Amino acid sequence: xxxxxxxxxxxxxxxxxxxxxxxxxxxxxxxxxxxxxxxxxxxxxxxxxxxxxxxxxxxxxxxxxxxxxxxxxxxxxxxxxxxxxxxxxxxxxxxxxxxxxxxxxxxxxxxxxxxxxxxxxxxxxxxxxxxxxxxxxxxxxxxxxxxxxxxxxxxxxxxxxxxxxxxxxxxxxxxxxxxxxxxxxxxxxxxxxxxxxxxxxxxxxxxxxxxxxxxxxxxxxxxxxxxxxxxxxxxxxxxxxxxxxxxxxxxxxxxxxxxxxxxxxxxxxxxxxxxxxxxxxxxxxxxxxxxxxxxxxxxxxxxxxxxxxxxxxxxxxxxxxxxxxxxxxxxxxxxxxxxxxxxxxxxxxxxxxxxxxxxxxxxxxxxxxxxxxxxxxxxxxxxxxxxxxxxxxxxxxxxxxxxxxxxxxxxxxxxxxxxxxxxxxxxxxxxxxxxxxxxxxxxxxxxxxxxxxxxxxxxxxxxxxxxxxxxxxxxxx
Amino acid sequence: xxxxxxxxxxxxxxxxxxxxxxxxxxxxxxxxxxxxxxxxxxxxxxxxxxxxxxxxxxxxxxxxxxxxxxxxxxxxxxxxxxxxxxxxxxxxxxxxxxxxxxxxxxxxxxxxxxxxxxxxxxxxxxxxxxxxxxxxxxxxxxxxxxxxxxxxxxxxxxxxxxxxxxxxxxxxxxxxxxxxxxxxxxxxxxxxxxxxxxxxxxxxxxxxxxxxxxxxxxxxxxxxxxxxxxxxxxxxxxxxxxxxxxxxxxxxxxxxxxxxxxxxxxxxxxxxxxxxxxxxxxxxxxxxxxxxxxxxxxxxxxxxxxxxxxxxxxxxxxxxxxxxxxxxxxxxxxxxxxxxxxxxxxxxxxxxxxxxxxxxxxxxxxxxxxxxxxxxxxxxxxxxxxxxxxxxxxxxxxxxxxxxxxxxxxxxxxxxxxxxxxxxxxxxxxxxxxxxxxxxxxxxxxxxxxxxxxxxxxxxxxxxx
Numbered sequence: 028x029x030x031x032x033x034x035x036x037x038x039x040x041x042x043x044x045x046x047x048x049x050x051x052x053x054x055x056x057x058x059x060x061x062x063x064x065x066x067x068x069x070x071x072x073x074x075x076x077x078x079x080x081x082x083x084x085x086x087x088x089x090x091x092x093x094x095x096x097x098x099x100x101x102x103x104x105x106x107x108x109x110x111x112x113x114x115x116x117x118x119x120x121x122x123x124x125x126x127x128x129x130x131x132x133x134x135x136x137x138x139x140x141x142x143x144x145x146x147x148x149x150x151x152x153x154x155x156x157x158x159x160x161x162x163x164x165x166x167x168x169x170x171x172x173x174x175x176x177x178x179x180x181x182x183x184x185x186x187x188x189x190x191x192x193x194x195x196x197x198x199x200x201x202x203x204x205x206x207x208x209x210x211x212x213x214x215x216x217x218x219x220x221x222x223x224x225x226x227x228x229x230x231x232x233x234x235x236x237x238x239x240x241x242x243x244x245x246x247x248x249x250x251x252x253x254x255x256x257x258x259x260x261x262x263x264x265x266x267x268x269x270x271x272x273x274x275x276x277x278x279x280x281x282x283x284x285x286x287x288x289x290x291x292x293x294x295x296x297x298x299x300x301x302x303x304x305x306x307x308x309x310x311x312x313x314x315x316x317x318x319x320x321x322x323x324x325x326x327x328x329x330x331x332x333x334x335x336x337x338x339x340x341x342x343x344x345x346x347x348x349x350x351x352x353x354x355x356x357x358x359x360x361x362x363x364x365x366x367x368x369x370x371x372x373x374x375x376x377x378x379x380x381x382x383x384x385x386x387x388x389x390x391x392x393x394x395x396x397x398x399x400x401x402x403x404x405x406x407x408x409x410x411x412x413x414x415x416x417x418x419x420x421x422x423x424x425x426x427x428x429x430x431x432x433x434x435x436x437x438x439x440x441x442x443x444x445x446x447x448x449x450x451x452x453x454x455x456x457x458x459x460x461x462x463x464x465x466x467x468x469x470x471x472x473x474x475x476x477x478x479x480x481x482x483x484x485x486x487x488x489x490x491x492x493x494x495x496x497x498x499x500x501x502x503x504x
Numbered sequence: 505x506x507x508x509x510x511x512x513x514x515x516x517x518x519x520x521x522x523x524x525x526x527x528x529x530x531x532x533x534x535x536x537x538x539x540x541x542x543x544x545x546x547x548x549x550x551x552x553x554x555x556x557x558x559x560x561x562x563x564x565x566x567x568x569x570x571x572x573x574x575x576x577x578x579x580x581x582x583x584x585x586x587x588x589x590x591x592x593x594x595x596x597x598x599x600x601x602x603x604x605x606x607x608x609x610x611x612x613x614x615x616x617x618x619x620x621x622x623x624x625x626x627x628x629x630x631x632x633x634x635x636x637x638x639x640x641x642x643x644x645x646x647x648x649x650x651x652x653x654x655x656x657x658x659x660x661x662x663x664x665x666x667x668x669x670x671x672x673x674x675x676x677x678x679x680x681x682x683x684x685x686x687x688x689x690x691x692x693x694x695x696x697x698x699x700x701x702x703x704x705x706x707x708x709x710x711x712x713x714x715x716x717x718x719x720x721x722x723x724x725x726x727x728x729x730x731x732x733x734x735x736x737x738x739x740x741x742x743x744x745x746x747x748x749x750x751x752x753x754x755x756x757x758x759x760x761x762x763x764x765x766x767x768x769x770x771x772x773x774x775x776x777x778x779x780x781x782x783x784x785x786x787x788x789x790x791x792x793x794x795x796x797x798x799x800x801x802x803x804x805x806x807x808x809x810x811x812x813x814x815x816x817x818x819x820x821x822x823x824x825x826x827x828x829x830x831x832x833x834x835x836x837x838x839x840x841x842x843x844x845x846x847x848x849x850x851x852x853x854x855x856x857x858x859x860x861x862x863x864x865x866x867x868x869x870x871x872x873x874x875x876x877x878x879x880x881x882x883x884x885x886x887x888x889x890x891x892x893x894x895x896x897x898x899x900x901x902x903x904x905x906x907x908x909x910x911x912x913x914x915x916x917x918x919x920x921x922x923x924x925x926x927x928x929x930x931x932x933x934x935x936x937x938x939x940x941x942x943x944x945x946x947x948x949x950x951x952x953x954x955x956x957x958x959x960x961x962x963x964x965x966x967x968x969x
Contacts, residue, residue, distance in 0.1 A: 107886055127886050128886070129886050129889035129890070131890065131893045132881065132889050135893075144781075144877075147776055148847075149777070149778040149877040149878060150877050152876070153786060154876060154893060154896050154900075155899075155900030159890065159894055185784060187783070187933045210881065214883065222853075288762075291757040292757070293955070306615055306616050307616055309618045311616075312616070314656070315657075325949075326796060326799075326951050327796030330795075373867075378617075379617060380616075383959065384692075384955060384959055386690065387867060388866040390866070397842040398856060407621070407624075408618040409618060410622075412601065414683065417576065417596050417598055421600065421628070424601075424604075424623060427623050432624070435652070480795070480796070482796070485795075486853055
């Protein structure tokens with residue numbers, strides 16, 4: 028799911044307890060401890076006027092009082108604003124002692140109520156309205172943040188809008204937490220701060236056996252801490268289990284809705300995994316079903332899958348799980364060229380029968396650099412004929428075989444035979460699932476399933492995580 | 505949405521001739537149920553070269569060449585065949601791909617249509633030991649079985665000698681032509697028709713609700729118009745609160761988001777979305793901060809007694825075309841640069857980076873992402889900022905051009921249905937003190953639309969209505 032940013036939250040939480048800035052912008056400083064939302068922008072008794080075209084020059088006594096405030100430099104052509112936090116500041120980073128920001132970007136992202144609608148938090152102008160030659164006409168450095176005054180107004184301001192927006196002199200105040208915090212560090216730090224992007228923990232059989240989470244249903248449903256445990260495990264391992272889920276038909280929906288709305292597909296809002304004649308899906312048979320992911324023939328396959336065991340009195344039908352991210356890591360280390368092929372080559376997934384026709388091409392290993400995410404797409408039963416030029420065919424099949432070699436390794440797989448009342452919750456774009464064949468004549472096997480979109484999970488995870496951080500820092504005060 | 509493959513369906517049905525091959529597309533995959541029909545067989549010794557059909561009846565069967573080293577098959581299509589294409593007289597296929605896609609019931613489960621082996625099970629050095637060119641298709645016999653066949657599976661799968669029969673419609677039809685032809689045949693990828701104000705005024709579709717809801721022809725009209733223009737209107741939709749859900753469910757399941765299963769567009773205090781105010785709302789798309797923004801949006805007018813509040817629409821694909829023609833370097837920037845979209849308040853935190861112009865070469869689709877109210881601070885290195893802002897301005901100029909926009913003030917009972925990833929929508933400000941304005945909205949995922957579109961178009965082709 029989300030990847031590769033070092034877990035900085037613990038250090039961020041440590042910084043938060045040193046509460047030096049009050050939050051002026053309800054939105055901007057999510058990791059700050061105080062929840063008071065003030066729209067009073069200017070507390071500044073101490074202000075340092077810096078001339079626009081030269082490096083910051085402060086009178087000596089001002090420098091003494093303000094040694095904990097950043098210094099500002101505006102490039103002569105006004106194409107950049109450089110901010111240097113002092114060494115004692117909580118924003119100081121030895122590997123990156125200055126932050127450089129573009130004035131167009133700054134004007135575009137002015138957080139004031141004329142620019143961002145107070146209750147909706149939506150922007151009240153388009154990026155295209157910011158003049159490309161806008162410059163900073165004056166600068167003020169406050170304890171709360173950096174105030175810039177602009178040389179020009181916005182363009183194409185409609186007659187229904189505030190006329191002031193079209194005129195020079197607009198003042199924007201940016202909190203330090205925004206420009207030195209969120210936007211001051213590396214892209215990784217930024218993503219971790221703004222999107223709670225935490226490292227996945229790649230697992231094999233042994234690690235999952237050591238770290239598997241079995242959560243009690245009551246705890247998950249009725250406590251914030253329980254929900255948090257589950258979400259965190261999902262984020263890190265891509266899989267957790269609940270026990271004690273009442274074996275009532277629609278209970279899986281209740282489990283899922285603790286996280287987000289169900290994803291309704293043509294399989295139903297919830298669906299039954301049992302062996303039936305004339306099955307429309309290989310899962311609805313008693314056959315062995317190899318490691319795969321669901322619904323890859325859809326534009327947006329669901330991020331989460333839940334399967335709740337209602338009955339299981341048959342021999343066989345064991346559930347198997349595998350961390351595809353681990354397979355990607357091994358492939359990248361041991362067969363780099365095959366890894367490259369699988370990131371670039373479209374694999375075809377389809378579902379075609381009388382009533383439905385869905386089709387999607389996606390790479391087996393999908394790296395989304397814009398969002399810093401890894402997704403794996405692997406579903407042999409639903410693969411369609413790949414659409415490749417002849418000369419790429421051999422290479423693709425070889426690479427896929429190598430990748431499958433890791434997927435099929437027993438020491439990388441976790442197995443469990445679900446008992447009634449147990450429910451699995453897993454990341455459908457990361458953890459592969461399978462089940463061994465079973466003999467339906469010996470009893471009944473019935474799982475109830477449903478899906479939840481990835482957005483729902485991310486939203487819930489971020490909000491729940493933020494609440495925990497806010498709660499902990501409150502305690503720390 | 506889907507783009508730029510020539511509309512070939514009409515020409516394909518016109519070119520059908522000869523009863524042996526006159527099967528509708530849907531039936532093709534079931535040709536192999538009856539496996540061995542061939543009384544006329546042409547066996548050629550292995551490995552060898554093309555053998556011409558011995559009988560005059562076989563004049564329309566392809567001739568075949570198998571490469572000695574890698575077993576690649578090249579089929580030369582006779583000029584009389586319906587599969588003949590002057591721009592591409594031969595089709596070449598790879599043996600691993602062929603074995604992987606054997607359509608027989610031991611390889612593709614008959615009722616589920618799902619594959620019963622993984623691609624990774626096909627040996628990389630598999631070859632063809634014999635073949636037959638039959639009226640129904642090409643039959644190949646394989647030198648080796650699959651690898652890693654489980655003990656629960658048919659033992660024959662791991663043995664040499666498996667026979668695969670591929671219909672000509674598959675190997676020469678679907679997979680015989682160019683990628684474009686292939687996508688059109690297999691996915692009903694039809695051309696979008698880029699519109700401006702004049703064209704939409706001429707072509708706008710106003711569909712009667714009863715016809716849409718109760719006839720397949722009506723549904724087909726709406727879906728086709730959505731596919732081509734990205735927008736159509738219904739009239740006569742009863743002004744009941746949840747009627748928009750009924751309109752949407754004719755196409756597919758509703759996309760349930762935190763805005764609700766359906767949601768109300770009216771001016772309210774402490775709005776959580778700019779749409780729920782009386783302010784002017786500029787041209788934009790919805791929900792771009794989600795991993796998968798909904799493909800369709802529906803807005804049903806329940807009440808409208810205010811001045812103002814006119815709906816405006818714009819075909820972003822037209823803006824892309826103009827930008828590409830007139831400012832190709834800005835076009836390039838917008839295809840490569842991540843734009844940030846977000847929705848952040850106390851209850852929700854959604855965020856997504858996507859390019860303004862998203863070209864998906866793997867699926868041959870174009871998507872545009874433009875939503876100023878929901879744009880977050882872009883996450884770019886300082887040196888890329890100027891170029892991005894300049895490119896976005898140029899793009900926005902086309903979007904804001906009145907001659908490219910279609911306007912309509914919705915009346916109660918009317919419902920708009922539009923492609924949220926292509927057609928931008930807006931509304932002018934209105935005065936809520938003068939009356940009421942109430943639209944009911946909902947979303948449907950793009951997959952639902954495509955699925956319904958493909959199966960409806962196929963049904964029409966098959967003569968079901």
